[in-house]
Amino acid sequence: MWYVYILQCVDGSLYTGYSNDLRQRFEDHKNGTGGHYTRSHKPSKLIYKEKLATKGQALKREYEIKKWSREKKIKILKLNVAI
Secondary structure, eight states: OEEEEEEEETTSOEEEEEESOHHHHHHHHHTTOSOHHHHHSOEEEEEEEEEESSHHHHHHHHHHHHTSOHHHHHHHTTOOOOO
């Protein structure tokens, strides 16, 4: 099973990624080893996850979501985002 996820960072920004181990990936992001963006924008919480069957599907969905504006992400995914 693969996941596409969105993290809310302490500065209010959103980060979208994919993983097959969501818990470990979130820990990696919190520890500064998860991704370049989250090294300088510390994640505060996981606010969205979507389960997909294959890595290819997860990559495609991640790409699709990353093209959306912040406002579209919040509206379409019904995210409860604090700024």
